[in-house]
Amino acid sequence: MTAKTRSHWKEYGTALCATLITATAGTCYGWPSPTLSYLQSASSLIPTTSDERSWIASIMILCSALTPIPSAYFADRFGRKTALLLGAIPFILGWVLVIVAKSVAVLYVARMFSGLGYGIVYTVAPMYTGEIATSEVRGALSTLITLMNKVGILSQFCIGPFVTMRTLAAINLILPITFVITFIFLPESPYYYLKFERSERAERALKNLRSGDIRLELKNIEINVQEDMKNRGSWGDLLSEATYRKALWISLGVFTIQQLCGSAAVIAYAQGIFEATESHIEPYQASIYLGCVQVATCCLSVILVDRVGRKPLLLLSALGVGLMNGVIGTYFYFYLTNKASVTHLHWLPITALLIYIVCYAVGLSTVPYVIIGEMFPTNVKLYASCVAHIYTGISMFAVQKLFQVVDDAFGIYTVFWGFSVFSILGLFFMLAVLPETKGKSFACIQAQLRRDVARDNASKLMTVEY
Known part of the structure; x- marks a missing residue:
C-alpha cells in the first residue's frame, strides 16, 4: 500500500468518525416517520392532532436555522472540533426529553433541541471534512456527510416500527454519546491552527491525517491561510462582489430545487404516505426498502461525484424526481377520484417512490x-x-409543514404535482447557469465565475445599447 493510499484511508477514517454526528442528525430527521404513525394510533400515550404532528415533524428544521451563524463564529474562534463536540449536547438533551415526555409540549421542546444541534452539525461538519481532505477525495468526503445522515434515517425506519417511542429515543441516545467518546481523540483542522499561527500543532494534526512527507502540503496550506487572512471576507462581500453574488445565487438555486422536490416531506411522512396507498406491502416494510435504497444510492453518489461530475448528477437527479413526483401525484389523483381504475396498480406508488429516492440520493441529496x-x-x-443553511432550514420547514396543510385542503396529489413542477423548473435552471466544478481548483472555479459575470455584463450592455 502506497503512502498516498494510506493517507486516503486515514482521511476516510477520520471523516467517518467525524460524520457520526451527521448520522445522529439523520436519526432526528427520520424519527417522525415511524413515530407520527404511533402518535396517531389508538395506543398512543400522547394523543396528538394532525396539526400537532406536522409541528412535531417540522419544528426541528425551523430551529436548525437559528444556529448556523453562532456555530460558524464558534468554529472560527474555538475550532471546528470543539464546535462539533458542542453540537452533540443538544442531540443528547433532545433524546432525553423524548424519553421522559408525557405531553406534546415536551416533544416540541425535544425537537427544538435536536434542531439546534442539526444546525450546528451541518454548518461545521462540511468545514471540518473539507479542511482535512486532499483534493483527490474532497468530493467523496463531502458526500460522506450526507451518506451518514441517510444511515441514521434508515435506522429509524428499521427500528422504529418494532419498539416504543421511548425505547427508540434511548437507542438513538447511544449515537451522540459514542461520537463524543471517539471524536475527542481525533485531530483538529490544520487550517484552524495555522490561522492562529500554531505551526507545531498544525504539523502534528497533519501528521495524524497523512502518511509520508507532509512538508510540502503543510507549506501550501500555510500559504493559502496567509492569503485568506490578507483577503478577509465579510457578509457584505456576498452581495457587493459580483462573482460571489453569482455563486450565491446559483448555490441557493440548487438548494431550492433540493427542497422543493419534496424530499423533506417524503422522508418525514414516509410511513404515512405508504399507509395511504393501501399497498400489499406493509407500510413499515416499504419505509425500510426506501431507506435501504437511499443509503445504497448515496454510496453510489460518493463514488460517482468525483468521476462523472457534479452537474450531470444534478441534472439526472432533477429529471428523475420530477417524473416520479408526477407519477405519484397522478396515481393518488385517480386513487381518490376513481379508485377502481388503479386497483391493479397497487405496486406503482412504492415503485415510483423507490425510483424517486434513487434519483434524489444520487444527486440532489x-x-x-x-x-x-x-x-x-x-x-x-x-x-x-x-x-445556505439558514435558507435551507426555512425552506425545509415550509415543505414539511405545508405538506400536511395542502394535503388536508387540496389532496395529496396536489402536493406531488407541485413537487414535480418545481423539479422540472429546477432542471432547466441548472442546465442554464450551473458550472461544472469537478477536478477544478478553487482558483479555476473562481476564474470561470468571473468570466461568466463578465459575459453576463457584456450581454446586458449590448441589450441596453440595442
Whole structure:
C-alpha cells in the first residue's frame, strides 16, 4: 500500500468518525416517520392532532436555522472540533426529553433541541471534512456527510416500527454519546491552527491525517491561510462582489430545487404516505426498502461525484424526481377520484417512490453540499455556508409543514404535482447557469465565475445599447 493510499484511508477514517454526528442528525430527521404513525394510533400515550404532528415533524428544521451563524463564529474562534463536540449536547438533551415526555409540549421542546444541534452539525461538519481532505477525495468526503445522515434515517425506519417511542429515543441516545467518546481523540483542522499561527500543532494534526512527507502540503496550506487572512471576507462581500453574488445565487438555486422536490416531506411522512396507498406491502416494510435504497444510492453518489461530475448528477437527479413526483401525484389523483381504475396498480406508488429516492440520493441529496464548498473561496465560504443553511432550514420547514396543510385542503396529489413542477423548473435552471466544478481548483472555479459575470455584463450592455 502506497503512502498516498494510506493517507486516503486515514482521511476516510477520520471523516467517518467525524460524520457520526451527521448520522445522529439523520436519526432526528427520520424519527417522525415511524413515530407520527404511533402518535396517531389508538395506543398512543400522547394523543396528538394532525396539526400537532406536522409541528412535531417540522419544528426541528425551523430551529436548525437559528444556529448556523453562532456555530460558524464558534468554529472560527474555538475550532471546528470543539464546535462539533458542542453540537452533540443538544442531540443528547433532545433524546432525553423524548424519553421522559408525557405531553406534546415536551416533544416540541425535544425537537427544538435536536434542531439546534442539526444546525450546528451541518454548518461545521462540511468545514471540518473539507479542511482535512486532499483534493483527490474532497468530493467523496463531502458526500460522506450526507451518506451518514441517510444511515441514521434508515435506522429509524428499521427500528422504529418494532419498539416504543421511548425505547427508540434511548437507542438513538447511544449515537451522540459514542461520537463524543471517539471524536475527542481525533485531530483538529490544520487550517484552524495555522490561522492562529500554531505551526507545531498544525504539523502534528497533519501528521495524524497523512502518511509520508507532509512538508510540502503543510507549506501550501500555510500559504493559502496567509492569503485568506490578507483577503478577509465579510457578509457584505456576498452581495457587493459580483462573482460571489453569482455563486450565491446559483448555490441557493440548487438548494431550492433540493427542497422543493419534496424530499423533506417524503422522508418525514414516509410511513404515512405508504399507509395511504393501501399497498400489499406493509407500510413499515416499504419505509425500510426506501431507506435501504437511499443509503445504497448515496454510496453510489460518493463514488460517482468525483468521476462523472457534479452537474450531470444534478441534472439526472432533477429529471428523475420530477417524473416520479408526477407519477405519484397522478396515481393518488385517480386513487381518490376513481379508485377502481388503479386497483391493479397497487405496486406503482412504492415503485415510483423507490425510483424517486434513487434519483434524489444520487444527486440532489449530496451534491449541493459539494457545490457550496467549491463555489466560494475560503475567506467568504463560512458566510455563504451560513446563508445556505439558514435558507435551507426555512425552506425545509415550509415543505414539511405545508405538506400536511395542502394535503388536508387540496389532496395529496396536489402536493406531488407541485413537487414535480418545481423539479422540472429546477432542471432547466441548472442546465442554464450551473458550472461544472469537478477536478477544478478553487482558483479555476473562481476564474470561470468571473468570466461568466463578465459575459453576463457584456450581454446586458449590448441589450441596453440595442
